[in-house]
Amino acid sequence: MIEVTPGIYQLQLPLPNISLGYVNAYLVQGDNGYLLVDTGWDMREVFDSLKEQLDEKGISLEDITQIVVTHVHPDHYGLAGKIKQLSHATLAMHHIEKGFIKSRYAAMTGLLQQTEQGLHVNGVPPEELTELKLASVEMAKFVVPTLPDITFSGGETISCGAFSFQVLWTPGHSPGHICLYEASHKVLISGDHILPTITPIIGLHPQSNHNPLGDYLNSLKRVKELKVELVLPGHEYSFTGLKKRAQQIIQHHEQRNLEILRVLNTTSKTTYQIATEMTWMSHINGVGWQELTPLDKRLAVLETLAHLEEMRAAGRASKFTRDDIIHYRVEKWEK
Ligand SMILES: [Zn+2]
Ligand SMILES: [Zn+2]
Structure with missing residues (x-):
């Protein structure tokens, strides 16, 4: 666990067997407890890593009073249910993400049918269809499907000790993706919206909007104008130079x-x-x-x-x- 800026700690949680390596969770120190942003997969190894990193600083799970997830992809949301259960923290996310939990992780049949239909009409040949349709089903085992206590639509404020985070709705990578912006400390917790070298995946699928890349580029243009000195992303490492990185990503998509x-x-x-x-x-x-x-x-x-x-x-x-x-x-x- 590294203190990336006074009062905010970065925890690298392993993502075994995938090239991304790890997901970054962030722990923000409050007056009477901590805010945890994103959680990693529900897997023994990941949970143990989280516990170990907290133990090192003498922090227990019960000290976490708020959990916020940037979006409900398994690497950011998987463990949220378990941590909530053990810590009694509140769980918060964008209301659009809440709407995906059941169809993605509990009752998947309908979504799988829509996925198959979408791939078929876009030219995927019959012999590849089943394999492509079922490609992400395995991921559901890394998630404890748990509904949030609090939902956002963007514009809310999350207070935690000396920090006051503004919830920014940044659709694109996921339709209800959020970033957390701390204006006085000039810090942006960016989830998978903006990463230092990897370009986040923007796909059109049954649960995305009609033009997710258009949404994404608009979100990126809004975020790049913020006064930010430190970006705390969901993967890789913290970085400076938000505007430059956003411009590179815009250029990448044009290429x-x-x-x-x-x-x-x-x-x-x-x-x-x-x-x-x-x-x-x-x-x-x-x-x-x-x-x-x-x-x-x-x-x-x-x-x-x-x-x-x-x-x-x-x-x-x-x-x-x-x-x-x-x-x-x-x-x-x-x-
Ligand atoms: Zn993601
Ligand atoms: Zn991710």
Whole structure:
């Protein structure tokens, strides 16, 4: 546990077997207890790591009085239920995220059907459909589905000792994603909205909005204008230079748009066809379609779709349906 700024501690919680390595939780010191932001997976190893890091500072689970999750992806929300149960802390999140808990982690059949249908109409061939549909089902075992006591819509204030965090609704990576902004200390707890080197995944799926990349870029443009000296992200490490990093991410997405337009050129293609012709995993210098795992393939299709819909909203691409399958083509190259 490192004190990243006086009164705020960063806890790195392991994410065994995935390349991200760990998720960062943040512990904020209050007058009568601590605020915990994000929690890691529900897994013995992760829970033990959390306990150990708290023990080192003489903090017990009962000292946690508030838990806030930036979004309900398993790496940020998985352990929230268990920590809440043991600490009696309140659990808070955006109301949109609350709406996903049951369908994602408890009664999944309906969502799986919608996922399959979405992949099918976007050109995923029958022989790959089941594998891609089921690719994330395993993750549910890392979550104790627990409903929040408090929900946000953005604009609320969370008080904790010397800190007063403003809840910023930053849809994109997840429709109810939030960041916490502390204006007087110029600190931003950014969840998966902005990371120092990795570009957060923005995919279009049954539970996203119609144009999640458009939402994301708008959220990013709003956040980059804040007076921030220290960004505390959900993965990797804390960093300075919010504005510069936001601009890099905006540029990265425009590069991806241009790559898609080049793949399409004068033809029309399905999202799946386009995704198979792109390079992926740029953080390890890029790999081709065949090297991706089923989950990465699904994310690749959903990210490509998010780009296509962002360009469609901007008049750069259009779509049409042939034999029930959606195809895209270029309308104009410029932004
Ligand atoms: Zn996430
Ligand atoms: Zn994450």
